[in-house]
Amino acid sequence: MSKSIxxxxxxxxxxxxxxxxxxxxxxxxxxxxxxxxxxTIPIHHLTQLYAEYQGNxxxxxxxxxxxxxxxxxxFAFKGKSGDEFxxxxxxxxxxxxxxxxxxx
Amino acid sequence: MxxxxxxxxxxxxxxxxxxxxxxxFPTMAFxxxxxxxxxAKQLKQALESKYGKQxxxxxxxxxxxxxxxxxxxxxxxxxxxxxxxxxxxxxLFVKDNPTPLIASLNFGETSIxxxxxxxxxxxxxxxxxxxxxxxxxxxxxQLVKVTIGGCGG
Numbered sequence: 522m523s524k525s526i527x528x529x530x531x532x533x534x535x536x537x538x539x540x541x542x543x544x545x546x547x548x549x550x551x552x553x554x555x556x557x558x559x560x561t562i563p564i565h566h567l568t569q570l571y572a573e574y575q576g577n578x579x580x581x582x583x584x585x586x587x588x589x590x591x592x593x594x595x596f597a598f599k600g601k602s603g604d605e606f607x608x609x610x611x612x613x614x615x616x617x618x619x620x621x622x623x624x625x
Numbered sequence: 626m627x628x629x630x631x632x633x634x635x636x637x638x639x640x641x642x643x644x645x646x647x648x649x650f651p652t653m654a655f656x657x658x659x660x661x662x663x664x665a666k667q668l669k670q671a672l673e674s675k676y677g678k679q680x681x682x683x684x685x686x687x688x689x690x691x692x693x694x695x696x697x698x699x700x701x702x703x704x705x706x707x708x709x710x711x712x713x714x715x716x717l718f719v720k721d722n723p724t725p726l727i728a729s730l731n732f733g734e735t736s737i738x739x740x741x742x743x744x745x746x747x748x749x750x751x752x753x754x755x756x757x758x759x760x761x762x763x764x765x766x767q768l769v770k771v772t773i774g775g776c777g778g
Contacts, residue, residue: 538737551745553723568658579733585663587719587727587745589700595741598733 526610526618533625534602543594545610551586570610574600600624662726671726676762684763689754691767698746698771705754706739714757721750746771
């Protein structure tokens with residue numbers, strides 16, 4: 522595993538439901554863009570991401586190249602404040618990223 | 626090399642192990658990424674690789690919130706939520722993108738079927754949200770007008 526992917530997480534509990542917001546730093550190259558010399562920039566995007574809460578996968582996402590650069594993602598699950606949860610991501614170059622966050 | 630039965634079987638084994646290596650994922654915790662569906666160039670192919678020939682029913686219980694006009698196709702905010710019980714997957718398709726399947730989002734038993742995501746759109750197109758619940762498929766569509774395309778080229 523080479524360079525790791527940076528993930529930012531914010532999670533807040535309200536009435537037993539945790540709202541999680543993620544921001545992943547990633548170029549999400551679609552493989553269609555060309556650089557200034559007319560060379561195609563090779564495809565490089567996130568493929569999968571998942572969130573684990575108390576040993577259960579509460580959310581899992583598969584991405585294609587059509588997700589915008591530096592992906593933003595919001596999702597929700599049943600949980601409570603003070604608990605820890607984990608987010609992992611992997612891209613087409615098999616680089617991975619991992620972040621632990623505490624629900625506010 | 627002469628094509629004997631032994632050589633043929635050895636070749637066969639080499640070939641199959643290569644395929645297994647190419648498709649296996651390094652991290653075991655991740656389920657397999659549906660490469661065929663994500664690389665499909667047409668909506669019909671993408672739908673077939675993902676769902677097979679299963680019928681998709683139009684539903685009013687899916688709330689798809691997308692801008693009617695997106696100035697910048699590189700970043701189009703989308704919000705999807707649904708009232709359909711036992712939703713385990715929401716997938717997003719953009720009909721006229723170079724690869725129509727955008728993202729497939731799976732939910733666990735304790736998650737709320739409600740997501741926000743930012744997507745890319747090459748040009749004006751229909752955005753389709755498909756919900757999978759109890760093995761059945763439901764869909765809803767919205768047209769989004771794009772002023773500047775966001776898929777490069």
